[in-house]
Amino acid sequence: MPIHQLARDEMELDSIAFAFFSAFSSFDLKPVDLTDLRQLFLPGATIIAVAANGATNRYDVESFIEPREALLNSGRLLGFSEREVTADTQIFGDIAQRWSLYSKSGTLDGLPADGWGRKAAHFVRTSDGWRISAIVWQDGAGGTQIPLAELPVETV
Numbered sequence: 471m472p473i474h475q476l477a478r479d480e481m482e483l484d485s486i487a488f489a490f491f492s493a494f495s496s497f498d499l500k501p502v503d504l505t506d507l508r509q510l511f512l513p514g515a516t517i518i519a520v521a522a523n524g525a526t527n528r529y530d531v532e533s534f535i536e537p538r539e540a541l542l543n544s545g546r547l548l549g550f551s552e553r554e555v556t557a558d559t560q561i562f563g564d565i566a567q568r569w570s571l572y573s574k575s576g577t578l579d580g581l582p583a584d585g586w587g588r589k590a591a592h593f594v595r596t597s598d599g600w601r602i603s604a605i606v607w608q609d610g611a612g613g614t615q616i617p618l619a620e621l622p623v624e625t626v
Contacts, residue, residue, distance in 0.1 A: 479561050482600050486510055487554055495551045502542040504535045512594060512601040520608040550576030564595035573616060585609050586616045
């Protein structure tokens with residue numbers, strides 16, 4: 471693959487990851503609209519959350535987006551944001567995988583809703599560009615901080 475194509479692919483995947491993580495921000499008390507988030511996914515994409523005890527919750531795109539949009543607009547979750555802290559993306563032809571370390575913060579029902587975790591996203595190149603085919607994530611242990619070894623040097 472030519473280097474310029476690889477650079478374009480990496481930029482597009484960076485853009486998709488940024489759009490995914492920033493879609494859940496609720497800083498300005500305006501209604502959150504996750505309509506555009508749906509466009510990042512392939513039809514039939516799967517999203518899986520893994521709990522600390524290993525239990526899994528599996529979602530399709532709609533069952534993932536709808537309750538989050540409702541929560542972000544309910545007034546229960548305020549000042550929420552989720553940010554990608556680090557990422558490692560590997561591209562092979564028309565498939566890609568991205569491991570992300572993320573942090574999140576906000577206030578849920580008057581209590582801090584801060585945390586961190588890992589997401590793994592799989593992408594497929596389509597005629598319309600890269601799309602997410604699957605995401606799996608697990609939050610870090612409650613009350614713990616992002617391990618310093620995980621942070622980029624400039625933030626430590």
